[in-house]
Amino acid sequence: MAALSGKACEVMERSIRERVPPLLTDLYQFTMAYAYWRAGRHDEPAVFELFFRDNPFGGGFSLFSGLHDCLLFLRSFRFIDEDVEYLRSVLPSATDPAFFQFLRDLDCSGVTLHSVPEGAVVFARMPLMEVAGPLAVVQLLETSLLCLVNYASLVCSNAARFRLAAGPRRKLLEMGLRRAQGPDGGLTASRYTHIGGFDLTSNVQAGFLFGIPVAGTMAHSYVTSFSSLEEVWPQTLVAANGDPDSTDVISLTKRWLSRVCEILGAEPGKIHEGELAAFISYAIAYPHNFLPVIDSYSVRCSGLLNFCAVALALCELGYRPLGIRLDSGDLCSQSIGVRNVFKLCTEHFSIAAFRSLIIVGTNNISEQTLAELNKKENEIDVVGVGTHLVTCTRQPSLGCVYKLVEVRGSPRMKFSEDPEKSTIPGRKAVYRLLDAEGHPFMDLLCLAEEPAPTAGFNINCYPLGWDNICQSVTPAEVTCLRQEVFSQGQITHPMCSAAETRKKVQSSIQNLHPRHKRLQEPDSYMVALSEKLHNLIPEIRKGSYNDNNFLLAN
Template identity: 35%
Template sequence: MSTPLSPLFTDLYQLTMLAGYLRWGLHEQEATFDLYFRRSPFGGSYAVWAGLESALDYLTQLRFEDEHLAYLRNLQLFDEAFLAYLQSWRFSGEVIAFPEGSVVFPNEPLLTVRAPLGEAQLVETALLNLLNFQTLIATKAARAFLSASGSPHGGSVVEFGARRAQGPNGALLAARAAFIGGATGTSNVEAGQRFGIPVVGTHAHAWVEAFPSEIAAFRAYADAFPDDSTLLIDTFDTLKSGLPNAITVAHELAGRGHALRGVRLDSGDLAYLSRRAREMLDGAGLENVKIVASNDLDEFVIDSVIREGGRIDVYGVGTRLATGGGEGGGALGGVYKLVQLGSTPKMKLTADRAKSTVPGRKRVWRARDEAGTALLDVVSLEGERPQKGQLVTDPANPLNRTRLPERCTLESARRVVLEAGKRTEPASPLSELQAYAASELRRLPEGTTRLLNPHVYRVALSEGLQSLRARMIAELEADAPGA
């Protein structure tokens, strides 16, 4: 699916720690790491899990070649025994994860790596990069998709952000993740070729400026693409020039047995302009011509346009989607923490208790009601099954407890996706991941996807896991200097 990442795509301290583990004979101990985030992005209450396929590709393809070893040798940090170890390095561990496209929440392990310490440690940086970024973008796309689909006239989202994404690879992965989150297409042609995403596009203002007149430009574009033309109508004056000229060209196309696909707005009051454009198009008998909009859109702008009666059919969302920008965006704060070494649970206890980890090997359960609506997620010890009516605890506030509903079903939310370093199932088509994400979003409790003041979906710790955590906190505090 993708070009293998270099094994040098890592932070230096991963390699220095790995060399230290090897030196002291710790590298073969079985280690368990959990990957999770503490706060949902964009001020929301959920995220759409994306990037798993990229992460599995990385783990199964990771190899140190001669050129990589030569560079490390030249750093004069590492001895030949360590470089020989890297030469034969392969990931042989197990990965347990939510299916890609799942709706996920803070403070639950999204992905767990179980492998020799020397393997599990090395992959931290790349896993966080691949999964943090794509989950952020898929979530942003889902928010835009849900806003657009809330229009009484319907609406869809396409990804237009390649030119302002964080580099070429960022643009490609953003297009992939946006499609999982609900975008119906991308302007990025390489993403279309690589991932099978439908490619879409119109033309720029430069096209219009390159011809003697606006109508000449429209006619030339329609002649070149008679069945696939969307005309940009705001180069000079949207309602007095651009739209009337587009209507003229649409009628000329119809006379030759073709149809204008759409018109695009890229500036101005999108709600007002789209209403007037719809009236003028319908009045000209062009009810099937779509109205496309661009210009720094995000979920909040889309929601505002719809509330003001806008008649946009397709929203081209660019910068704020491909970069994960906007309020509460910028990055997903996913972390990767050691939770067990051998048979011994491990815990980070810090002065900032919100950053304390939850020890031990775990399972994640999703409680649903009779209609299939998700009620809450419960994180338990590996061999523990939560019981209905049992008290469960907020991982961020142990005083906040609730009971598992008596009338619910519990389903295991994660599955083994890599075993002994090999995939357990083939990759799913991207269209299936998109459909799965949409289905999961529909099964959230009412209010969870609101843009403002959303319902906070609960994640809780089981009785057994909370008991282990409390016991370890007490032991660590008792052993602390000055206790």
């Protein structure tokens, strides 16, 4: 896959510096960093892991997203004088002044990041990122990295579910900017819903920054702003073949409207003149991009008739109208009625362009709505989704956490009254085991120094949540999920564009077994520990772990 161009990377890195400066974090990161520094522990080598505890939306998988921004954040991470002066004003007055010079000199040159690939299918409790480096620095990175990964992964996963619900035939249009949690939430949503499977966005800035195809024509306000044909100006349009003579579009459309009403048995008196004026005006402005919303008044009695008349006039002048948008009522039954009228016009007037007209459906679309569309007969070609997509109404947060797993080469573990909040100690390698059909069936966590599992050979492991029950598996193929992506202040792995990552996502989802990607009641995917990693946990709990001898003895 090709890396991002230098210019695109420069624009996005500038955006990261502006949106995610080092101060975009929690205050306690600085108080902990100071305490480490005060105790002389700030340079101790430490390792943190980023993961989530439950698959979102009651599903069987998630998608890892946000790595691209994390890498740009790490590369540009440093405090400027203004940052340091502000910290001086909010930290306790007893803070040693030398600490602020320490902050002024900080960067991520000593940080190493290993990660699963951006766009990979991932599962609960598997480490997505490993952040290693000086203790104070990697502590300061926590909140920002979580902020960059949590929502990106959540909304990308939500988009993938919408894509699965919609099926492969329909195109999906993201149109959630006005409902998103602020401008940055809107941009993030547009970018990662495209990566998750949406084809188009209404967000122009997202198109500019990320190269996502943009789409959109008119809203109801444009239609209702017209009241009569007298408001149409200009009233003429030249033919598509370049004939210099202009045609009076109002007169042409009226003739076609009369013929449409005749073949459909419609009552001309029920047609809204302002709507017709709006359609004619827009068609004159954009004869190659005519796709109006037709439910401002009545689809059957006005909107559809007006559309057909204007579209037929455009066809006579050599243009090809695009289609219509439905935004209220029973979208399925309306789409069937609209398609039938299109077919009738095709046959009666011998207008071939009407065969390819598209029908766009929008109206508070949810995942459930899309699933129901697949169960009912309908003629919807494109579905526009906003609120339920970008706000992730079924689950507002993925819940990623960032936990310490090693200090000075010694594994660390969080104990908890809630067993689900306990962490898995030690620096790890992560492997994906595939069956003979190429489907992943288990992600295996091993201690970093263990040899990699071998395809075709038996592996003893302990699935998480199985109450210490050992299972024996034999993978047909083994892949290492972790890759080094940042080291010594430099990005060490090529970064892909949104379009390239989108292809990776679809391939990753396609490789999943159908039972794991069911939208309702999917089978649980297995994440397991190697024997050595499993045996390390009770030793740490009993307090008998010896930093120097345990791994050698086992």
